[in-house]
Amino acid sequence: AQSVSQHNHHVILSEAASLELGCNYSYGGTVNLFWYVQYPGQHLQLLLKYFSGDPLVKGIKGFEAEFIKSKFSFNLRKPSVQWSDTAEYFCAVWGGATNKLIFGTGTLLAVQP
Amino acid sequence: NAGVTQTPKFRVLKTGQSMTLLCAQDMNHEYMYWYRQDPGMGLRLIHYSVGEGTTAKGEVPDGYNVSRLKKQNFLLGLESAAPSQTSVYFCASSSGQRNEQFFGPGTRLTVL
Numbered sequence: 001a002q003s004v005s006q007h008n009h010h011v012i013l014s015e016a017a018s019l020e021l022g023c024n025y026s027y028g029g030t031v032n033l034f035w036y037v038q039y040p041g042q043h044l045q046l047l048l049k050y051f052s053g054d055p056l057v058k059g060i061k062g063f064e065a066e067f068i069k070s071k072f073s074f075n076l077r078k079p080s081v082q083w084s085d086t087a088e089y090f091c092a093v094w095g096g097a098t099n100k101l102i103f104g105t106g107t108l109l110a111v112q113p
Numbered sequence: 114n115a116g117v118t119q120t121p122k123f124r125v126l127k128t129g130q131s132m133t134l135l136c137a138q139d140m141n142h143e144y145m146y147w148y149r150q151d152p153g154m155g156l157r158l159i160h161y162s163v164g165e166g167t168t169a170k171g172e173v174p175d176g177y178n179v180s181r182l183k184k185q186n187f188l189l190g191l192e193s194a195a196p197s198q199t200s201v202y203f204c205a206s207s208s209g210q211r212n213e214q215f216f217g218p219g220t221r222l223t224v225l
Binding site: 009032034036042043044045046049051090094099100101103104105106 | 172217
């Protein structure tokens, strides 16, 4: 079955630390890739997306992600996190036979001031 | 421009009761979706619609029904609520199947 894996379920960082959250998916072919963020008590908001072109995608709030097709990965990065980045982060992939957007299980990020 | 709105925000039901969750979007999107969010399981698709008058099953459709009588509205019904349906429900819409989905604020449902 097609799936999206987020390796880190819970990450704790200090402010100014660098962040990398992993995302891998299980199917080949054309994919559209997304990272969403959910701040405490709020709805999901789009951080960034990749459809085609430059595999290094820049999003809002200083986040970026790199699509590595050979590794079926779309990892999220930020050079220096802030306390306000405390949230849950979801990777989502559209592609393959399902014709639907499949979400990973999420990574809860806590940034300590 | 309100985007995607959901009513109600919170609801507590007893086992066996029924209820309807309403989702409305003002972006003229063709596609609408209902998800449930449970701890450690991410978002799972319940039902979706590719246009007015159409609905289709998602990953976890059992125990739920939906209707899309108007393009801007997508209703999720629970005919006989069960404790396993305690969850946070999110509605979303998109202009295309592969495009970004816009999410509503969610409905927190507790079934006792």
